[in-house]
Amino acid sequence: MTALHFLRNVPIQRKLSLVIMAACALILVLACTALFVFESHMLKKTFARDLATLAEVVAATCTGPMAFHDKKAAEEMLGALKGRPQITAAFISSPDQKMFARLAAGEKFHSVEVFPRQQGSHYEGNDLFLSQPIMSDGEVLGVLRVRANVQTMHHDLLKLYAGMLSVVLAGSLLLSFLLSMRLQKIISVPILQLAGTARSIAQHKDYSVRAISLGRDEVGLLTDDFNLMLAQIQTQDDALQGARQELEQQNSALHASESKYRSVVNNVKEVVFQTDAAGRWILLNPAWVEITGFSIEESLNQNLRDFVHADDRAADQEEIQMLLQRREESFRHEVRYLTKGGGFRWVEVYARLATGTDGAVLGITGMLHDITERKLAQAELETLNRQLIATSRQAGMAEVATSVLHNVGNVLNSVNVSTTLVAEQVKKSKVANLAKAAALLNEHAADFGAFITTDPKGKQLPDYLAQLARHLQAEQVTLLNEMDQLRKNIEHIKDIVAMQQSYARVSGVTETLKISDLVEDALRMNAGALTRHDVEVVREFEEIPLVTIDKHKVLQVLVNLIRNAKYACDESGRADKRMTVRVANGEGRLKIAIMDNGVGIPMENLIRIFNHGFTTRQEGHGFGLHSGALAAKELGGALIVHSEGPGCGASFTLELPLDPASGNAGQPAPKSAEAQGTKNL
Numbered sequence: 001m002t003a004l005h006f007l008r009n010v011p012i013q014r015k016l017s018l019v020i021m022a023a024c025a026l027i028l029v030l031a032c033t034a035l036f037v038f039e040s041h042m043l044k045k046t047f048a049r050d051l052a053t054l055a056e057v058v059a060a061t062c063t064g065p066m067a068f069h070d071k072k073a074a075e076e077m078l079g080a081l082k083g084r085p086q087i088t089a090a091f092i093s094s095p096d097q098k099m100f101a102r103l104a105a106g107e108k109f110h111s112v113e114v115f116p117r118q119q120g121s122h123y124e125g126n127d128l129f130l131s132q133p134i135m136s137d138g139e140v141l142g143v144l145r146v147r148a149n150v151q152t153m154h155h156d157l158l159k160l161y162a163g164m165l166s167v168v169l170a171g172s173l174l175l176s177f178l179l180s181m182r183l184q185k186i187i188s189v190p191i192l193q194l195a196g197t198a199r200s201i202a203q204h205k206d207y208s209v210r211a212i213s214l215g216r217d218e219v220g221l222l223t224d225d226f227n228l229m230l231a232q233i234q235t236q237d238d239a240l241q242g243a244r245q246e247l248e249q250q251n252s253a254l255h256a257s258e259s260k261y262r263s264v265v266n267n268v269k270e271v272v273f274q275t276d277a278a279g280r281w282i283l284l285n286p287a288w289v290e291i292t293g294f295s296i297e298e299s300l301n302q303n304l305r306d307f308v309h310a311d312d313r314a315a316d317q318e319e320i321q322m323l324l325q326r327r328e329e330s331f332r333h334e335v336r337y338l339t340k341g342g343g344f345r346w347v348e349v350y351a352r353l354a355t356g357t358d359g360a361v362l363g364i365t366g367m368l369h370d371i372t373e374r375k376l377a378q379a380e381l382e383t384l385n386r387q388l389i390a391t392s393r394q395a396g397m398a399e400v401a402t403s404v405l406h407n408v409g410n411v412l413n414s415v416n417v418s419t420t421l422v423a424e425q426v427k428k429s430k431v432a433n434l435a436k437a438a439a440l441l442n443e444h445a446a447d448f449g450a451f452i453t454t455d456p457k458g459k460q461l462p463d464y465l466a467q468l469a470r471h472l473q474a475e476q477v478t479l480l481n482e483m484d485q486l487r488k489n490i491e492h493i494k495d496i497v498a499m500q501q502s503y504a505r506v507s508g509v510t511e512t513l514k515i516s517d518l519v520e521d522a523l524r525m526n527a528g529a530l531t532r533h534d535v536e537v538v539r540e541f542e543e544i545p546l547v548t549i550d551k552h553k554v555l556q557v558l559v560n561l562i563r564n565a566k567y568a569c570d571e572s573g574r575a576d577k578r579m580t581v582r583v584a585n586g587e588g589r590l591k592i593a594i595m596d597n598g599v600g601i602p603m604e605n606l607i608r609i610f611n612h613g614f615t616t617r618q619e620g621h622g623f624g625l626h627s628g629a630l631a632a633k634e635l636g637g638a639l640i641v642h643s644e645g646p647g648c649g650a651s652f653t654l655e656l657p658l659d660p661a662s663g664n665a666g667q668p669a670p671k672s673a674e675a676q677g678t679k680n681l
Contacts, residue, residue, distance in 0.1 A: 281304060
C-alpha cells in the first residue's frame with residue numbers, strides 16, 4: 001500500500017521510465033527463465049541420451065564377463081563410467097535380480113530391490129535412472145543399472161544464466177532507461193503541456209485558453225476532449241458571468257430601487273400601509289405620524305377600524321370586507337381618520353388585496369392621502385360658487401334688465417315718434433279754417449240764402465266746407481292710427497315689463513312650459529340688439545313635448561349665449577351675419593344649440609373657455625359662460641362648445657336630461673353629476 005501510494009506520487013516521466021524498465025526487465029527475466037528451463041530440459045535430455053549411449057557401450061563390453069561370470073572383469077568394465085562425475089551409482093544385476101558387479105566408486109546398494117525396475121531411462125527429480133540390458137545372441141545376460149544426478153549441472157547452468165542475465169539485464173535496463181528518457185517525452189510532454197494548460201486556466205480563470213494537440217493518439221484525443229470540455233466550460237462560464245453580471249446589476253438595481261423605495265416611502269406625504277388578514281397594521285411609514293399624530297410603534301398591531309371616525313366606520317368596514325371576500329380588486333373612498341389630539345383628518349383611502357404566492361390572502365395594502373385641505377377648499381369653493389351663482393344671477397338679471405330697458409327704449413322711441421306726428425298733425429290741422437267758416441256764416445246768418453247764392457264768398461263756401469271736411473276726416477284717420485300705434489307701443493312696454501317681472505322671480509322654481517316659447521322669450525330679450533347689429537336669426541325648432549324646467553336658469557343661460565353669438569357675429573365684420581337657434585330631442589336629451597358664423601374660437605381657448613374669469617372681450621367680466629356651465633350642471637345637463645377655429649364660427653349646445661314619459665327636463669342634478677364640455681363642462 002505504501003509502495004502504491006509512493007508510485008501514485010511519482011512524476012509521470014519517472015513512472016513511464018519505471019514502466020518501460022520494468023517491462024524490459026520482466027521480459028528479460030521471463031525470456032531467460034524460459035531459456036533456462038529449455039536449456040535445463042535439453043541438458044537433461046542430452047545427458048540422458050549420452051548416458052544411454054555410454055551405457056550401451058559398457059553393456060556391450062560386459063557381455064563377455066557376464067557370459068563367463070567374470071565379476072572382476074565386469075567391475076573393470078564399469079570403471080569406464082567413472083569419467084562421468086554425475087554418475088552416483090552403477091551396478092550389473094543378474095537375470096535373477098541379484099547384484100553381480102558394481103561401480104566401486106559409486107553409491108553402495110546392498111540390494112537390487114531399492115533400484116527402480118523400470119527399463120530405459122527416467123528422471124526422478126534431479127536423479128536419472130537408466131537400465132540397459134546386457135544381451136548376447138538375444139539372451140539377456142544381465143542388466144546394467146546406472147543412477148546419475150544432474151543437480152550440479154543445473155547449478156552450473158543456473159550460474160551461467162544468472163551471470164548472463166545480470167549483465168544483459170543491467171545493459172538492457174540502462175538502454176531502456178536511456179530510451180525511455182527519450183521516448184517518454186512523446187507521452188509526457190503532451191500530458192505535461194495539458195497539465196500546464198489546466199494549471200494556467202485554474203490560476204488565471206481564463207477558459208479561452210486551449211491545449212495544443214500533438215497527435216491523434218489517446219493523449220491527443222484526451223487533449224481534444226479537454227478542449228471540448230473547456231469550450232463547454234467557457235460557454236457555461238460566459239453564461240455564468242453574464243448571469244452574475246446581470247444578477248449584480250439586478251442586485252444593484254434592487255438595492256437602488258429598495259433605497260429609492262424606502263426613501264420614497266419614508267418621505268412621501270401619503271401614508272403607505274399594510275395590514276394582516278385580521279385588519280391589524282403591520283406596516284406604516286412616517287407620514288402616518290404627521291397626519292394622525294400617533295406614533296408608528298403604538299399603532300402597529302392595532303386594528304385599523306379603531307382609527308376610523310365612528311360615522312365612517314361601517315362604510316369603511318363594508319369596503320374592506322368586499323375586498324377580503326374578493327368581490328372587488330380594489331377600492332377608493334374618502335373617510336375621516338382620528339388624530340391623537342381628538343380631532344380628525346379627511347383621508348382618501350386607496351386599498352387593494354395583498355396575496356401570497358399561493359394565492360392566500362395576506363391582508364390589505366394601499367395608501368392614505370390627506371385631503372383635509374382639499375375638503376376645506378371644496379367647502380370654501382362651494383360657498384364661493386353659491387356666491388358666484390348669486391352674483392352671476394344678479395349680473396344676468398342686470399343684463400336682462402339692460403336688454404329690457406333697451407327694448408322699452410326702442411318702444412318709447414316709437415311712442416315719441418307717434419306723439420310727434422300727432423303734435424305736427426294737430427299743428428297743421430284745418431280746424432282753424434273751420435272756425436273762420438263758422439264766423440263767416442254767423443256774420444251772414446240773417447241773409448244766409450242771399451249770401452250763399454249771390455255773394456262770391458258765399459258761393460265758394462259749400463265747396464270749401466266739403467274740402468275742409470275731407471281734410472278733417474284724413475286728419476282724424478291719421479290721428480286715430482297714431483293713437484292706435486301709441487296704444488300698441490304702450491301695451492308692448494307693459495308686456496316687456498311683465499316678462500321681466502316674470503323672469504325676475506326666485507330661481508329654483510320649476511314650471512311646465514313649451515321650450516320653444518322660452519327660446520323665443522330669450523330671443524325677444526335680445527331682439528333690439530340683434531336688429532341693431534343686422535344679425536339674421538334662423539330658427540330650427542323640432543316638436544318637443546311640454547317640459548318641466550327651471551325657467552329662470554335656462555333663460556339666463558340662453559340670453560347669455562345669444563348675446564355672445566351676437567357679439568361674435570358683430571366682431572367678424574361679415575355682411576351676412578347669421579345666428580341659428582336649434583331645438584332638438586337627441587337620444588332622450590333636450591338640446592338647445594346657438595350657432596353663429598362669427599369670429600370662431602382658437603383651439604387653445606376651447607380648453608379654458610368655461611374657466612372663471614376667462615374672457616376675450618375687453619368689456620367682458622369672464623363669468624357668464626362659467627356661471628352658465630355651473631347652471632347647466634345644476635340642471636343635470638352640460639354646456640358644450642365646438643369650433644373649427646378662428647373665422648369658422650362657434651356653437652354652444654345646452655344639453656338637458658329629458659324623460660319623455662314624465663316630460664321632465666332640466667331638473668337639479670345629483671351632486672355626483674359632472675359638468676362637461678368640448679371643452680365640455
